[in-house]
Amino acid sequence: MTPKTTQIFYFSISGNSLALAWDISKRIDAELISIPSVLDKKTITPDADAVGIVFPVYYASNGYGIPLIIERFINKLEGIDSKYVFAVCTHSGMAGSTIEKLQKLIKARGGELAAGFSLNMGSTDMPKEKQQKLLQNQKTKAETISAYVLAQKKGKYETRGILRKIAYALPLHLFIKPVFSRRYRKLSNIKQHLPFIELVQFADRSYQVDPQKCKGCGICAKVCPVDNIKMVDNRPEWQNHCETCYGCFLWCPNEAISGEIVSYNDRRHHPDVGLSDVIKGD
Template identity: 25%
Template sequence: MILFFSGTGNSEYAAKRIGKTINDDAVNLFEKIRSRDFSQLHSNRPWVIVVPTYAWRIPRIVQEWLENTKLTGNRSIYFVMTCGGSIGNAGAYLEKLCNAKKLDYCGCMEVVMPENYIAMYSAPAQAEAREIIRRSGKVLDEAALLIKTGKAFPRPAIALKDKISSGIVNDIFYPVFVHARKFYADDSCISCGKCVQVCPLDNIRLADGKPVWGKNCTHCMACICRCPAEAIEYGGHSKGLIRYVCPENPEKS
């Protein structure tokens, strides 16, 4: 079974492409995470977890869900992490998680996809984004073949900077940067409530027709990137930046 979490569509694309190749279901974890549903899941096929990279590790909301959810049946588990640049030393933390859950860790595949973290960076224009996605196909197909044949993903060489990024930097990044205080909606807001619907932590509500953010944010960028009016900003950094939502759908290819 393929389980995925995705804010702006990159990991959803990766999960569905792999699912189509190996003829397995791709299940969205959005509602389970939002409702804190930790009920047991069963699969006779290997588990495949497809997620974005947040500060060189898997999102903490996915980590929490995995820690609290019993996965029964097949004991093999693969991880696929989409990223704008690198996943650092994420694999070491995933292997530790798998050992704690008595699952057989089969590796973590790094898949470079278009940047979507516009709280700090810039997303590419659509033509460039499509080219990056096209190039990702080779890695995704390689991952699918290894899963299909029951072989582990290759283990990448890990440099000191990878260990620092996934360790010290991740530990500092979350409490310092991952909050919703800088999000706001300008006067172009149409009060559609899309931001409320796409927040995986149920952290947004409408007040007098405009979104108000709570304290529970994971910086998935779903609200700012999926706003149909592009009315949401993140401080001054996001002004004028391209909003990114994955333009590809593997189910139509």
């Protein structure tokens, strides 16, 4: 078998990042590797000349952008100094400075982010026509990214410009951050003033299971990318290190999981992606 020269590591819950990663991998003949499936390794050493990372944006509106699982993954990367590293984030309209933050994380591992792209996949409540348009955009974007990567070009970073950064800084500190933190403190029933990103991991305290609807199938536990769900007496119990990806809520076949924060999202997923594709990504 010819060795692959590109490996694409991906994380995806509602399927947007996976569908895009699929599309790119077909065009450039890359090997696809799910991030949750390698995360228990002590170190992760990619075995290819080029390395891609495809993931969703989380909490850019609150000054973050990179999901915790992606940060943990990057902090385990070894031997990327001589590789061509590219990244793509999918989002619903606000990627903020995610790519710039990623650049710093990769640099701290001794590598260089050659290019960082972002793709708006829209929000869950958008009309059908808009959804079709965004799916078409996905194909165009996959084509653009693939050509860029195959040519091993460098220097494209789809991130927030300086003017937007300035315009956003004040409302972020005065309003958005405190509002988000208050909301998650209440949801998590935590009195301490923990940093937001620590607080969100306790948001699972607000999830509820409808005993009439839950059949004890354990799909929620299988779909959880960070093994945060234990099945106890055929019911899910969350372990308070939640990624807040809402995979348990989204993929429960009986719609048995609810709660203020999960219900704020909806159960839609990418039309090309099914449950078996997101279970640990294998």
